[in-house]
Amino acid sequence: MSDSDPSLLKASALAPWRSPLARALHRNRSKPYSRYCQLATVTAVGRPANRTVVFRGWLPDTNTFTLVTDRRSAKVADIAAHPWAEACWYFTHTREQFRLGGPIQVITSADSADSSLASIRQTAWEGLSANARQQFYWPHPAQPRSAEADFLSQSGGETAPKTFCLVLLSPQQVDHLELRGNPQNRTRYTQPNGDDWLVTAVNP
Numbered sequence: 539m540s541d542s543d544p545s546l547l548k549a550s551a552l553a554p555w556r557s558p559l560a561r562a563l564h565r566n567r568s569k570p571y572s573r574y575c576q577l578a579t580v581t582a583v584g585r586p587a588n589r590t591v592v593f594r595g596w597l598p599d600t601n602t603f604t605l606v607t608d609r610r611s612a613k614v615a616d617i618a619a620h621p622w623a624e625a626c627w628y629f630t631h632t633r634e635q636f637r638l639g640g641p642i643q644v645i646t647s648a649d650s651a652d653s654s655l656a657s658i659r660q661t662a663w664e665g666l667s668a669n670a671r672q673q674f675y676w677p678h679p680a681q682p683r684s685a686e687a688d689f690l691s692q693s694g695g696e697t698a699p700k701t702f703c704l705v706l707l708s709p710q711q712v713d714h715l716e717l718r719g720n721p722q723n724r725t726r727y728t729q730p731n732g733d734d735w736l737v738t739a740v741n742p
């Protein structure tokens with residue numbers, strides 16, 4: 539198993555930023571892109587890297603954000619080098635931004651010895667559409683595209699392929715900016731002593 543940050547799987551009470559975020563997801567639900575956010579990582583050589591990902595829900599009974607990715611993608615190597623990331627989410631209808639920073643972990647097929655990790659990875663696989671599953675059988679991401687490349691012949695069965703990873707991000711600092719209103723509102727959520735959340739209204 540990869541080095542695990544216990545905070546990622548720890549059952550915990552709903553963090554205070556979860557209800558404004560749930561409200562934003564609900565109020566922006568008519569826009570399918572409300573479930574897309576940007577995930578920033580740091581590469582092995584210390585450069586920022588950023589990309590859009592789909593929010594796949596919260597790990598049950600935790601404040602851990604989940605997404606899925608391909609093991610061969612660059613972000614997996616980034617996370618191995620620097621297991622901390624920030625997700626940035628903008629909700630266009632309500633005009634608010636959430637930035638969620640914290641430890642991040644990739645669960646791969648190599649984590650199969652840990653039954654709880656294997657089971658949450660398998661559940662995430664089962665939750666994917668056929669189209670989303672098929673991408674995990676595509677040729678290696680970011681390699682030069684060959685005319686003979688096969689994108690169609692394989693599709694997902696019930697068992698997750700080795701390329702499939704579940705990624706867990708457990709926010710330890712959250713910044714919520716609401717553009718509506720004059721002045722705007724900005725709220726910071728931090729955990730100065732580890733567990734308890736401190737909520738501070740700050741200048742926008």
Ligand SMILES: Cc1cc2nc3c(=O)[nH]c(=O)nc-3n(C[C@H](O)[C@H](O)[C@H](O)COP(=O)(O)O)c2cc1C
Pocket residue numbers: 574587588589590591592593605606607608611612613614679680
């Ligand atoms: C709307 C949208 C949603 C995406 N969702 C995901 C996703 O959930 N997981 C993922 O790994 N890549 C997703 N991608 C592709 C990534 O943005 C990125 O191109 C890919 O993961 C390779 O990134 P990397 O080389 O930095 O690892 C999405 C792209 C778009 C435009």
